[in-house]
Amino acid sequence: MNISIEMSLYPLDDNFLSIIKDIVKRLNSAENIVCKTNTMSTQIFGECNIVMQLLNEIVQYSFTTYGRQVFIVKILNGDVRPENG
Secondary structure: OEEEEEEEEEEOOOOHHHHHHHEEEHEEEEEEEOEOOOOOEEEEEEHHHHHHEEEEHHHHHHHHOOOOEEEEEEEEEOOHHHHHH
């Protein structure tokens, strides 16, 4: 089953922009998913187990590396990219 995730990150740190850039870079380098980033959020599309494993790894890395922050995540079953609708 494919899923779509929309995720926003709000680091509670004055250095928030470099933290966001690091996380986005890590997401974009992941294999077997499609990742699209805009000024408001990042969308991730792919097979459920792969995407959820990536989400788990990214959240753990981010909390461990950068401390307190807020992730806002929306998850929908199916691939909701316009070209797949």
